[in-house]
Amino acid sequence: MSKIAIKAENLSKAYQLGEFSTGTISRDIERWWAKLRGKEDPFLKIGETNDRTSKGTSDIVWSLKDLDFEINQGDAIGVIGRNGAGKSTLLKVLSRVTTPTTGSVKVKGRIASLLEVGTGFHPELTGRENIYLNGAILGMRKAEISRHFDAIVDFAGVDRYVDTPVKRYSSGMYVRLAFAVAAHLESEILIVDEVLAVGDAEFQSKCLGKMSEVSQGEGRTVLFVSHNMASIKALCQKGILLKNGGLAFQGDVNDAIEKYVSNTKVTSPEDIKRLKGNGEVQISNILINDSCETYANIFEDITITIPFEINNIGKRKLEFFVIIYDNEEQAVLSFFQKDSGAFTLIDETQRNGSVSFSLQNPLKPGSYKVSAGIFDEHRNFLDWIDSNTLLNVESNFHYGGPFDNRAGNIFIPVQWKI
Amino acid sequence: MQKTAEKISDEKWDLEIKPQASLFNLHLKDVWNYRDLLGLLVRRDFVSFYKQTIFGPLWFFIQPVFTTIIFTFIFSNLAGISTEGAPAPLFYMAGTVAWNYFADCLTKTSTVFRDNANIFGKVYFPRLIMPLSIVLSNLVRFGVQFLLFILLLVYYMVIGNNIQPNGFIILFPVIMLSMALLGLGLGLIITAMTTKYRDLAFLVSFGVQLLMYATPVIYPLSEAPEKYRDLIALNPLSGLVETFRYGFIGSGHFYPGAFLFSLTTSLVVFLLGLIVFNRVEKTFVDTV
Numbered sequence: 001m002s003k004i005a006i007k008a009e010n011l012s013k014a015y016q017l018g019e020f021s022t023g024t025i026s027r028d029i030e031r032w033w034a035k036l037r038g039k040e041d042p043f044l045k046i047g048e049t050n051d052r053t054s055k056g057t058s059d060i061v062w063s064l065k066d067l068d069f070e071i072n073q074g075d076a077i078g079v080i081g082r083n084g085a086g087k088s089t090l091l092k093v094l095s096r097v098t099t100p101t102t103g104s105v106k107v108k109g110r111i112a113s114l115l116e117v118g119t120g121f122h123p124e125l126t127g128r129e130n131i132y133l134n135g136a137i138l139g140m141r142k143a144e145i146s147r148h149f150d151a152i153v154d155f156a157g158v159d160r161y162v163d164t165p166v167k168r169y170s171s172g173m174y175v176r177l178a179f180a181v182a183a184h185l186e187s188e189i190l191i192v193d194e195v196l197a198v199g200d201a202e203f204q205s206k207c208l209g210k211m212s213e214v215s216q217g218e219g220r221t222v223l224f225v226s227h228n229m230a231s232i233k234a235l236c237q238k239g240i241l242l243k244n245g246g247l248a249f250q251g252d253v254n255d256a257i258e259k260y261v262s263n264t265k266v267t268s269p270e271d272i273k274r275l276k277g278n279g280e281v282q283i284s285n286i287l288i289n290d291s292c293e294t295y296a297n298i299f300e301d302i303t304i305t306i307p308f309e310i311n312n313i314g315k316r317k318l319e320f321f322v323i324i325y326d327n328e329e330q331a332v333l334s335f336f337q338k339d340s341g342a343f344t345l346i347d348e349t350q351r352n353g354s355v356s357f358s359l360q361n362p363l364k365p366g367s368y369k370v371s372a373g374i375f376d377e378h379r380n381f382l383d384w385i386d387s388n389t390l391l392n393v394e395s396n397f398h399y400g401g402p403f404d405n406r407a408g409n410i411f412i413p414v415q416w417k418i
Numbered sequence: 419m420q421k422t423a424e425k426i427s428d429e430k431w432d433l434e435i436k437p438q439a440s441l442f443n444l445h446l447k448d449v450w451n452y453r454d455l456l457g458l459l460v461r462r463d464f465v466s467f468y469k470q471t472i473f474g475p476l477w478f479f480i481q482p483v484f485t486t487i488i489f490t491f492i493f494s495n496l497a498g499i500s501t502e503g504a505p506a507p508l509f510y511m512a513g514t515v516a517w518n519y520f521a522d523c524l525t526k527t528s529t530v531f532r533d534n535a536n537i538f539g540k541v542y543f544p545r546l547i548m549p550l551s552i553v554l555s556n557l558v559r560f561g562v563q564f565l566l567f568i569l570l571l572v573y574y575m576v577i578g579n580n581i582q583p584n585g586f587i588i589l590f591p592v593i594m595l596s597m598a599l600l601g602l603g604l605g606l607i608i609t610a611m612t613t614k615y616r617d618l619a620f621l622v623s624f625g626v627q628l629l630m631y632a633t634p635v636i637y638p639l640s641e642a643p644e645k646y647r648d649l650i651a652l653n654p655l656s657g658l659v660e661t662f663r664y665g666f667i668g669s670g671h672f673y674p675g676a677f678l679f680s681l682t683t684s685l686v687v688f689l690l691g692l693i694v695f696n697r698v699e700k701t702f703v704d705t706v
Contacts, residue, residue: 015704025615092703096435096542099700105435111542119540124466133462136455137541165469 010103078236109188118178123167156180230394277383280312459551504669513635527605586665606691
């Protein structure tokens, strides 16, 4: 049985919304008075869960609420959840940047946290000086830094610039140097927030490689927050899913991702924008792999499903099409049912139905939106909608190198003749 | 699983993150563990000050030199305030060099939470390191300026002025420590009180300027009007500045009562500052 490295009990953290000004001081006095009499904080009682979309009645929210979990030594844990689920707050509490409102965390071993790359870098100082300063800020002793100095410079690849002020570095070099310092910390527990979003894809894969070396090779505990499900999958065996400040799931990383994705399965009708159509047949949703938000790698099989409802019942010939847009609203791909010589026949008994097709995802890493429509046999629009369905293609480093910087947006596997 | 958890709870944890620790748990051991960071921060402040300058650390001289010239002109030549026989430039330089150290410690530490909110919000290290590094950086700066003062002192002695440094010069380290503690302590209290409501911060910058006039920097304590003298002696800095000047240039007097009062006040203010700072540092990130 492996040992527990981190144990959280009833961990909660409340935040006060709004601005601090003369208006808030009366409440502070009230709280202070309650505390003086040994009573419970009157304002924490009315705290609400952190749901950003609904305007609550109280401006105290629980960013974390009654969190209990245990993390074993040597585990690599992916922390996932929507924006505002409490991921960053959890990391902040664990890295002692702020304290919990109630509850406690017990920790065995030294914690090093990397919530931001290059914290405390001083632009005027040279690379060498900054390595020492940043290392010390992250909790290293001078001797420790000296021991790793060459490895840090080597990992960052800034050998030639080490005696130049970092303000003259390219932003890429800056980030590389900063990550290199953090990666060489000798701590039992490493906490990493979404810092890999910066830097190019090659560097990202290098960092992930270093992190999996840290967790698997050296047996250290790693907590990793990311929205990039592919890197979470690659790095972590276990996952923690947070939802509105509470623990929604803890266990195998694939199950956690599955749960996370299925949370977002339902599109509300407001998310659908109807562009054209007479309304006789309407598309009710667009799903990719049965979800409204999908994470897929390049060349991974994906299935696009379009459920529809028939408002004006009758015998018809339907022809579907799908258009995929990138995040700059440029159409990158379209699929028409008639290209394959097929169409969908409906008869008087049918009130709804669905069509689907599969493909090997050819898209370059990025985020894509999907639009779909129906023609009748006379090529009149029955319906055409924009949905909020998202296809996230992950930056991928499994196929011998990243696709991010390649020319072109669409990739098709071909057979090369030698 | 339940059983192992219970078994482990008996074991020793390295760290427990809780809402509030005891008021007097100051984590001084933690501060000691981060002593290398302290050194590096002082170095950073010093080095980054004169990066890309030609004269480098010489710029530390500029401020006391000009202040001394202007004080000599205004307070000695125009207003004719007595310097108790000491050459006016020397008298004013002694006062400003000592006063500046205190004032710099106070003003810079009083904004430490606000200035470092970004770094404090991203990484943990004992927060006390930051104000401590400010006090030490200022000590380096003071050292350079003090050198200037000594040069001036030697110059006046060589040209034959009647300047007699006396035995109270050995109190110099005590004076410096006391000033550091007082500046740091007050700064810690102010920074802790201004994380949520910033009103007090506006008071500090001109408050320090006004305080200088309530301290015998530009005048000797003996020259102060009789009825205000006790009031000025109540200012814990009076004893320190006066003793500093007396020890080095022999101008003024040594007031044992005022001096002891200064020392105890410094110590009390410092301890109070530590406790208040320690209390606020845990959650200030949420409110700053």
